[in-house]
Amino acid sequence: MSQHLLQAVDVSCERGGRRLFKPISFALSAGAALHLEGDNGAGKTTLLRALSGLSPLSQGTLHWCGVPVGESVVGFKNELRYLGHALGLKDELSALENVQLSAAVAGQSLSREQTLQALAVQGLKNRAHLPLRVLSQGQKRRVALAQLQVAQAKLWLLDEPFVALDADAVQALQLLLQQHLAQGGVLVFTSHQAVHLGAAVQNLRLHP
Amino acid sequence: MNILVTVVMRDLRLAMRRKSEVLSAMFFFVVVAALFPLAIGPEPAMLRQIGPGVLWVGALLASMLALSRLFEVDHRDGALEQMLLSPHPLWLLVLGKMLAHWLLSGLPLVILAPVLGLQFHLSPDELALLSLTLLLGTPVLSCIGAIGAALTLGVRGGGVLISLLVLPLFVPVLVFGAGAVQALSSGLGAQAHVSILLALLLPALFFSPWACSAALRIALE
Numbered sequence: 026m027s028q029h030l031l032q033a034v035d036v037s038c039e040r041g042g043r044r045l046f047k048p049i050s051f052a053l054s055a056g057a058a059l060h061l062e063g064d065n066g067a068g069k070t071t072l073l074r075a076l077s078g079l080s081p082l083s084q085g086t087l088h089w090c091g092v093p094v095g096e097s098v099v100g101f102k103n104e105l106r107y108l109g110h111a112l113g114l115k116d117e118l119s120a121l122e123n124v125q126l127s128a129a130v131a132g133q134s135l136s137r138e139q140t141l142q143a144l145a146v147q148g149l150k151n152r153a154h155l156p157l158r159v160l161s162q163g164q165k166r167r168v169a170l171a172q173l174q175v176a177q178a179k180l181w182l183l184d185e186p187f188v189a190l191d192a193d194a195v196q197a198l199q200l201l202l203q204q205h206l207a208q209g210g211v212l213v214f215t216s217h218q219a220v221h222l223g224a225a226v227q228n229l230r231l232h233p
Numbered sequence: 234m235n236i237l238v239t240v241v242m243r244d245l246r247l248a249m250r251r252k253s254e255v256l257s258a259m260f261f262f263v264v265v266a267a268l269f270p271l272a273i274g275p276e277p278a279m280l281r282q283i284g285p286g287v288l289w290v291g292a293l294l295a296s297m298l299a300l301s302r303l304f305e306v307d308h309r310d311g312a313l314e315q316m317l318l319s320p321h322p323l324w325l326l327v328l329g330k331m332l333a334h335w336l337l338s339g340l341p342l343v344i345l346a347p348v349l350g351l352q353f354h355l356s357p358d359e360l361a362l363l364s365l366t367l368l369l370g371t372p373v374l375s376c377i378g379a380i381g382a383a384l385t386l387g388v389r390g391g392g393v394l395i396s397l398l399v400l401p402l403f404v405p406v407l408v409f410g411a412g413a414v415q416a417l418s419s420g421l422g423a424q425a426h427v428s429i430l431l432a433l434l435l436p437a438l439f440f441s442p443w444a445c446s447a448a449l450r451i452a453l454e
Contacts, residue, residue: 077318080454102320111311117250127312129239132320156250 029054029091030211031076031180036085038071045071046231048085055179055209058202058222062215063231069215070110072231073182076213077107089180103132106178108186112169116158120144120168123157127172135175143171147197163189170194174201181205183214236321240329241336248337258298259341265291266349277354284353285363285414289407292342292367296374297399299338301392303330303382304449317453324442327449331379331441339371359414362423369430370410376434376441377402383448406433 029052037048045068053059061069074080076087078094078101087094089101114123121140128135144153147167157165166189173181181202187195202212202222212222220226248255269287270280307313307330316326346367347360355363381399385391413426 079314079317099320102318105318107314107318109311109314111309111314113311113313113315115247115310115312117247122246126239126243127315129236130315130319130321130326132236 039083058212244333262295289411376437
């Protein structure tokens with residue numbers, strides 16, 4: 026059991042008093058990824074939010090490194106990075122400020138050079154100092170990916186990370202995810218597209 | 234502690250990039266305080282009597298203007314989710330946001346009040362006391378107001394609901410804040426009023442971040 030980093034047993038979620046999907050179980054060890062599938066409204070986003078601790082699980086237990094998540098919340102949050110539909114970026118701030126601020130909130134201090142380098146990898150080298158409101162939707166998502174790239178968290182929960190990205194950015198993101206897994210990270214994500222991350226991906230379909 | 238400074242600086246920087254919101258609260262305060270003497274007439278005794286009350290009501294309403302946006306913008310763009318997931322304690326982040334709110338909507342009023350008080354024929358002693366009561370009272374408004382803002386987060390028409398929730402709780406601050414200056418001018422001394430304001434401030438500072446965090450967790454579930 027202890028070799029699994031993230032383990033969920035019989036978890037399910039409720040929304041408005043109604044159970045969203047049949048209880049599911051999964052266990053992910055270092056370098057493993059879980060692709061959540063399901064129709065619209067099947068509860069993928071709700072499950073991701075519940076895994077992150079934003080909303081409660083209606084049943085089941087969640088273990089991180091063999092310890093129930095409720096017993097070491099701060100330790101779990103230190104290892105967690107969640108990227109939802111809303112990116113948490115500020116339109117008034119520049120890409121550079123956004124990445125540095127979100128890293129600070131996530132408990133990580135980031136130098137200016139590191140940040141600029143991450144933005145350059147995402148193809149935003151010349152946009153780093155522009156306020157975010159002049160960037161396109163896809164460029165904003167790239168800023169969010171730059172945040173992921175510098176994150177030291179082991180567990181990534183990504184809700185539809187491939188939305189609004191062009192072909193290059195999809196490639197870059199797949200590479201980023203593969204690197205994360207190669208470094209012993211764990212990944213849970215939802216996507217309606219086929220994603221190629223190598224052999225380590227488990228598919229899990231949510232049934233109502 | 235570092236994160237507290239970071240959050241305060243973040244909110245100040247955001248406010249500096251959309252100045253209209255900060256300026257509108259200050260402008261509102263100035264206009265309210267300037268209109269009363271014009272409407273009531275240049276009777277010094279009358280102005281002196283209503284002055285502290287008018288300035289306090291103006292300050293109270295001005296500090297409410299920005300309340301509904303305190304958490305709402307962060308809620309809409311997802312920044313609040315990231316704060317909830319932060320390994321830092323949520324109350325510390327919330328305290329930072331409350332501090333920034335006070336620096337932007339409370340502190341300018343404290344600084345402006347003595348200048349505006351001149352229109353009401355208040356003496357230097359009274360002006361100093363007015364500033365002191367505002368300095369102690371406006372943080373209480375920010376603390377209580379933040380709880381209201383957190384509780385009404387995501388509710389449609391939240392702005393109206395905040396006023397309904399929060400205004401009754403502002404009444405003690407208003408009574409003792411405005412009452413202090415009147416007590417001084419009638420020769421009673423204002424020490425009791427100031428002590429009570431301080432006694433309101435300390436528990437508000439202590440409990441408000443905690444109550445806000447609980448409300449935000451529920452709002453984002």
